[in-house]
Amino acid sequence: MTAMNAARQPVEMEGVYSSAPVKGATTILQGALAVMESGLAVPGKTALNLIVLGVSEETVVNAGADGAAKVHTKRGVFKFFNLGADPVLVGDVGKDCYLVDDQTVAKGSGTNTRSVAGKIISVESDGVFVRVGY
Structure with a gap:
C-alpha cells in the first residue's frame, strides 16, 4: 500500500465494543463474562489461557457449528459475585482477580487453574467491581 495522496474518511470502531464467533452448541447469557478459548467465545469458566472479551450485550444461542453465531461484548467496569471460599478483599483493589465462572471472580488463581478476569476496582x-476486557 502506498502513502495517501488525498483525504479519506477513516473507518472507526468504538473501543469498548467487540464481537467474536461463538463455539458451537454454546449459549452465552446476557450479562455473562464472555471469554475467548481457542479462537471461539464461550462463557467465563475456570480454565487457563482464557482471554476476557467483556460482558455479553445479549443472550446468544449457537445451536450450530463453531462460529455460526457471534456474541457482542462490552469492555468496562462491572460488578461480579465474589467467591466466598477465596474472596477478593478491600486491600486487593488495583490487583488482578481471577475467573471462576461467567459471573464470579476470586482473589487467587486457584493454584494456577484460573485465568485473569481483570483489575479490581472496588x-x-x-x-x-472489575475492569474487564482486553
Missing part, C-alpha cells in the same frame, strides 16, 4: 458487601 469491593462491596455484595460483589466486586
Whole structure:
C-alpha cells in the first residue's frame, strides 16, 4: 500500500465494543463474562489461557457449528459475585482477580487453574467491581 495522496474518511470502531464467533452448541447469557478459548467465545469458566472479551450485550444461542453465531461484548467496569471460599478483599483493589465462572471472580488463581478476569476496582458487601476486557 502506498502513502495517501488525498483525504479519506477513516473507518472507526468504538473501543469498548467487540464481537467474536461463538463455539458451537454454546449459549452465552446476557450479562455473562464472555471469554475467548481457542479462537471461539464461550462463557467465563475456570480454565487457563482464557482471554476476557467483556460482558455479553445479549443472550446468544449457537445451536450450530463453531462460529455460526457471534456474541457482542462490552469492555468496562462491572460488578461480579465474589467467591466466598477465596474472596477478593478491600486491600486487593488495583490487583488482578481471577475467573471462576461467567459471573464470579476470586482473589487467587486457584493454584494456577484460573485465568485473569481483570483489575479490581472496588469491593462491596455484595460483589466486586472489575475492569474487564482486553
